[in-house]
Amino acid sequence: MADPCILGGRQAACLISRRQLPVAGLALAAGCSKVPPRPKARVFIAKAAHYNVDLVSLLERGIEACGLEVHGKRVLLKPNLVEFDSSTAINTNVAVIAAALEVFRKKGAASVVVAEGPGHRRDTIFLAEEARYRSEIEKFEELFVDLNRDDVSSVRPFATLPEIFLPRTALAADLIVSLAKMKTHHWAGATLSMKNLFGLVPGSVYGWPKNILHRIGITRSILELNRVFRNTFAIVDGIVAMEGNGPIQGTPKAAGVLVMGSDLPAVDATCCRMMDISPDSIEYLRLAEDLGQTSESQIEQCGETLASVKTTFRRA
Numbered sequence: 368m369a370d371p372c373i374l375g376g377r378q379a380a381c382l383i384s385r386r387q388l389p390v391a392g393l394a395l396a397a398g399c400s401k402v403p404p405r406p407k408a409r410v411f412i413a414k415a416a417h418y419n420v421d422l423v424s425l426l427e428r429g430i431e432a433c434g435l436e437v438h439g440k441r442v443l444l445k446p447n448l449v450e451f452d453s454s455t456a457i458n459t460n461v462a463v464i465a466a467a468l469e470v471f472r473k474k475g476a477a478s479v480v481v482a483e484g485p486g487h488r489r490d491t492i493f494l495a496e497e498a499r500y501r502s503e504i505e506k507f508e509e510l511f512v513d514l515n516r517d518d519v520s521s522v523r524p525f526a527t528l529p530e531i532f533l534p535r536t537a538l539a540a541d542l543i544v545s546l547a548k549m550k551t552h553h554w555a556g557a558t559l560s561m562k563n564l565f566g567l568v569p570g571s572v573y574g575w576p577k578n579i580l581h582r583i584g585i586t587r588s589i590l591e592l593n594r595v596f597r598n599t600f601a602i603v604d605g606i607v608a609m610e611g612n613g614p615i616q617g618t619p620k621a622a623g624v625l626v627m628g629s630d631l632p633a634v635d636a637t638c639c640r641m642m643d644i645s646p647d648s649i650e651y652l653r654l655a656e657d658l659g660q661t662s663e664s665q666i667e668q669c670g671e672t673l674a675s676v677k678t679t680f681r682r683a
Contacts (some may be wrong), residue, residue: 484514560601632659
């Protein structure tokens with residue numbers, strides 16, 4: 368069997384059958400018929416009625432509750448920056464990004480950058496200006512990497528492709544923080560921390576709106592990107608979310624929450640339950656068994672209770 372693909376000395380994630388073989392082999396050798404159960408995934412929910420609350424303290428509480436180690440790591444903050452329309456809530460709010468920058472610096476990260484590769488607009492800086500990222504994040508140009516135009520390296524294989532080219536800044540990061548926006552999605556059902564990794568695929572290589580991912584299939588592309596990038600943490604901005612015809616043409620929904628965790632499927636499944644959407648109705652969550660926990664019995668809820676923040680999102 369060939370070795371797993373290597374990225375500049377760093378091992379990429381492998382597919383389920385290969386990742387679980389050592390564990391399964393140990394279980395069989397011990398006379399067991401099942402692979403030992405994984406520990407519960409910890410997901411933290413914080414209430415935040417608006418963006419001018421103390422977001423730094425809320426993020427610190429969530430990061431500590433989830434046991435995330437940050438010291439000495441190269442951190443990449445990946446917001447959801449897609450389009451801009453001042454009448455709705457498409458993108459990760461700038462206040463959440465600014466708070467995350469402060470928190471990860473305070474916790475001793477070796478470096479923190481903000482990076483995104485929008486799938487619709489070619490002018491990323493224009494979008495960042497419209498979303499107030501440039502005006503409200505100090506020294507934004509020094510911190511920001513346009514992943515659509517970053518240098519790339521090959522990852523092999525990727526779904527039906529022999530290889531995919533991905534940004535070197537993302538591949539070199541020790542921790543990718545998916546700063547997603549809580550939204551319904553007209554095709555995927557919901558777009559949260561896992562789907563947010565679409566912005567790591569470079570438009571300069573694959574065009575706009577990154578049709579290669581749609582040809583492979585949205586579900587499979589989500590799963591493959593989450594297999595490549597395993598060094599992740601999720602912070603989902605649901606303070607003002609989006610319902611209806613998301614991810615762009617929906618309407619604002621005041622959900623008043625931030626949701627955090629290292630297990631992205633667990634975070635997204637929790638968000639869906641909060642949105643009154645069954646995780647079983649979201650195909651990529653049904654197929655994410657090798658990536659994390661989606662069963663409610665395998666998720667350790669921290670912070671606010673799910674019942675206290677649950678609200679029904681209108682779907683497309």
